[in-house]
Amino acid sequence: MSPALSRQASDARFPRQARVRSASEYKRVFDxxxxxxxxxxxxxxxxxxAPARLGLAVxxxxxxxxxxxxxxxxxxxxxxxxxxxxxxPGAYVLVARPAAAHADNDALRTAFVELLQRAGALPPxxxxxxxxxPARSPPAAAPSARGG
Numbered sequence: 001m002s003p004a005l006s007r008q009a010s011d012a013r014f015p016r017q018a019r020v021r022s023a024s025e026y027k028r029v030f031d032x033x034x035x036x037x038x039x040x041x042x043x044x045x046x047x048x049x050a051p052a053r054l055g056l057a058v059x060x061x062x063x064x065x066x067x068x069x070x071x072x073x074x075x076x077x078x079x080x081x082x083x084x085x086x087x088x089p090g091a092y093v094l095v096a097r098p099a100a101a102h103a104d105n106d107a108l109r110t111a112f113v114e115l116l117q118r119a120g121a122l123p124p125x126x127x128x129x130x131x132x133x134p135a136r137s138p139p140a141a142a143p144s145a146r147g148g
Contacts, residue, residue: 014054018080029093033045034047036119040111053090054076056072058095079109
């Protein structure tokens with residue numbers, strides 16, 4: 001494997017220190033966190049100063065099939081891995097809602113990013129502005145030889 005591919009693979013990992021794992025961590029997040037909602041997901045964010053960590057809760061009420069629950073978790077983990085360097089420190093726990101079972105992966109990722117931006121954990125994307133760019137004026141025409 002080339003060094004560039006190796007570096008890419010290591011950047012896409014989801015190490016243990018990037019996860020909310022224990023029941024006590026989940027309890028701390030649910031008790032002390034700021035909560036934001038979206039029709040697909042609910043975000044609980046506890047800004048505790050530690051590097052960004054992700055916990056996922058996708059119950060059988062959301063999707064009775066493990067394949068569906070795992071698809072939801074895989075899409076959200078992927079987005080978190082890519083955004084982690086930009087995120088504010090803290091523990092993030094996402095709770096999937098029943099509508100998430102019928103949403104495609106892009107909709108899940110978009111909902112996650114929207115929640116992070118609303119929470120202030122992720123800076124909003126840079127916008128080009130709402131005003132159109134000023135039109136350039138045409139070069140001045142040379143005086144006509146006709147006279148007039």
